[in-house]
Amino acid sequence: MAATPIAVITGASSGIGAATARTLASAGFRVVLTARRKDRIEALAAELTEAGHQATAYALDVTDRAAVDEFATAFRSLAVLVNNAGGALGADPVATGDPADWRQMYETNVIGTLNVTQALLPALTASGDGTIVILSSTAALSAYEGGGGYVAAKHGEHVLAETLRLEIVGTPVRVIEVAPGMVRTEEFATTRFRGDTEKAAKVYAGVDAPLTAEDVADTIGWAVTRPSHVNIDLLVVRPRAQASNTKVHRTL
Ligand code: 8X3
Numbered sequence: 001m002a003a004t005p006i007a008v009i010t011g012a013s014s015g016i017g018a019a020t021a022r023t024l025a026s027a028g029f030r031v032v033l034t035a036r037r038k039d040r041i042e043a044l045a046a047e048l049t050e051a052g053h054q055a056t057a058y059a060l061d062v063t064d065r066a067a068v069d070e071f072a073t074a075f076r077s078l079a080v081l082v083n084n085a086g087g088a089l090g091a092d093p094v095a096t097g098d099p100a101d102w103r104q105m106y107e108t109n110v111i112g113t114l115n116v117t118q119a120l121l122p123a124l125t126a127s128g129d130g131t132i133v134i135l136s137s138t139a140a141l142s143a144y145e146g147g148g149g150y151v152a153a154k155h156g157e158h159v160l161a162e163t164l165r166l167e168i169v170g171t172p173v174r175v176i177e178v179a180p181g182m183v184r185t186e187e188f189a190t191t192r193f194r195g196d197t198e199k200a201a202k203v204y205a206g207v208d209a210p211l212t213a214e215d216v217a218d219t220i221g222w223a224v225t226r227p228s229h230v231n232i233d234l235l236v237v238r239p240r241a242q243a244s245n246t247k248v249h250r251t252l
Helices: 015-026 038-050 065-072 099-126 148-167 188-192 197-203 213-224
Strands: 006-010 030-035 055-059 080-083 130-135 173-180 234-237
Touching: 006 015, 006 099, 015 030, 015 038, 015 080, 015 213, 030 038, 038 055, 065 099, 080 099, 080 213, 099 130, 099 148, 099 173, 130 148, 130 213, 148 173, 173 213, 188 197, 213 234
Parallel strands: 006 030, 006 080, 030 055, 080 130, 130 173, 173 234
Antiparallel strands: none
């Protein structure tokens, strides 16, 4: 009997990462959940195991290269890596944005993805059929006012995906970039505004049905389960009420 294919998901403690873990577990993968918050991923792994899936949790900070390398030693063969860990900090104009925020966003979104991808690429290649998913954002594709360091970091992640795809063509690994627009999750906007829930709520005010974490997980699950020779290079997904990063219909 063939071994159950393994999927590693970073940032699996909440939002899109947790929803993706659920989706891929249901699709038949043994999911390995990673995030800094051990209690959360352990609870999700226990819930999935209870439901009859195969799931384990591993506390990991993707910006800690030594820890990432140590984690990667557990895998000789890996089917799927979902680089989801990342996020936004602040929505200040370029003129006044805090360089520390810019640095941290580059570190988590770009270097974090680079660390985990580099460390697991040998195992993905050894599987003979590997898939790397990079969760960027519509902020990776065009700028918006106040997007600042997040737009810059996500553009960096987009370039990482594009460059890697060019460099590893001919190997049995595909690179899929999923770029979501407005997604309402429990933490994204609240983290961006440093716990200011009022400001966070305004992001979604009057928007009829922003995407949910499950919507995005569904697109990831679809892309990952296409036949091996099909590479969904870039999948942009927005709510119907959002036509661009700056054109959102609000019923206010
Ligand atoms: C999230 C989309 O519009 O906040 O990646 O940049 S946005």
